[in-house]
Amino acid sequence: MAIQTYGGPEGLAVVDLPAPTPAAGQVLIATEAVGVGGVDTVIRSGALAAYGFKEGHIPGGEVAGTVTAVGDGVDASWIGRRVWGFTGTGGGYVEQAVAPVEEILPLPSSLSAVDAVTLGSSGVVAHFGLRHAHFAPGETVLVRGAAGSIGIMAVQLAARGGAAAVAVTTSSAERGERLRRLGATHVLDRSGEGGEEAPAGYDVIIDVVAGEDMPSFFDRLNPNGRMVAVGAVAGQPPADFGTKIMAAFQKSMSFATFSAAAVTQADRRAVRSEQFAAASRGEIETVVHELLPLDGAVLAHQKMDAGEVFGRIVLTP
Structure with a gap:
């Protein structure tokens, strides 16, 4: 699947x-699962064309x-091994993808290819995003845009x-209940309102969304808070x-x-390996919204653009 024309999902074509x-x-990897990420939709829209992405x-x-x-x-011993690859x-x-050998990781026997691409990138971003915020036990955390794969992992890792x-923050009560089962303690609407007895402020905000409303969330930081x-x-x-x-300088x-x-690369690899092992033991939950065939990428992007996805859509060539 390639981006024939930048803009809407219909610009994708086989x-x-x-x-x-x-x-x-x-x-060379014979792909069994391909993760559909938010950055894919941003690139497809043409918003990053100035950064060298071409039709x-x-x-x-x-x-x-x-x-x-x-x-x-x-090393030829890689041939025949199940791997995750960046x-x-x-x-x-694609049905056959190439990846640098330093960007592949062998999969635990009990971890599926689908689970691997649901966790592989999002888990690393959530882990190091919390570390970048200097998150510490006992602090209050707000995850803005928690229904996506990065947000879901940030919720689980903060709780753990x-x-x-x-x-x-999420768009519906049903999603809120699912997030509670993953470790959320308070569910707010997209503006950050609601949530009975929610904290008045937060020590850490992990923001997956950005956009025009992002500055309003600065008001929700505690003194010495980090977004x-x-x-x-x-x-x-x-x-x-x-x-x-x-x-709010003071x-x-x-x-x-x-x-x-x-x-x-070494740090990403170490954390990803730990998370794959934790997921294979059932300690981290991977959330798959839907499995679609490779030629269902247009539909996947339509669902992403409409905000319908909870977790990750995975393409299965």
Whole structure:
């Protein structure tokens, strides 16, 4: 599946490409599962065209399946092994994907390919996003945009990490109840309102959404509170969003962005391996919204754009 025309989901189309050959340092993976991420929809919209994404781009950053071939310099023992793989900023919506050997990870025998792509990237972002916020046990946490795969993992990790309260913003009571089962203690609407006896303020806010409403959430930080944007599914915040922090100078609040690209490969690999093992033991729950065939990517993006997805949509070639 490639982006033939930037804009709506209908710009995605099936394309017939020759089977790739892994270059030096790469492996070829017969994909069994492909994760559909929020960044895929942002790229497809054309919002990141200025960053070098061109029409014809194949979306998808993570896949899972079986290694079928290796390039020069790669140990041939990888062939036949089930792995999770990171393909970068694209190249995943395919039947056969290439990935650098340093960006693949063997899967526990009890972890499915579908679970792997549901957890692989989102779990790492949630883990290091909380670390970037200097989250500590006993603190109050708000996860803004908690129904997506990153938000769901942030809820679980904050709860497991000893948060005094884990509040979430979401769009419906039904989603709120599902998030409570995953560790949320308070359910708020998208504006951050509601939630009986919800904390008056938060020590940490993990924001997956960004967008025009992001500055209003600065008001919900406690003194010395930290807000970390780990995504921008609603687009960029207003250009003057920093004035909110400056207006509350004496509260010593802070704002930061977080990208997993800023974490060393070794650290990402170690955390991902731990999370895969925890998921295989049932200690972390992976939430799959729906399985669709590879040519169902248009429908997947339509559902993402409509805000219908709880967890992750996975394509199964």
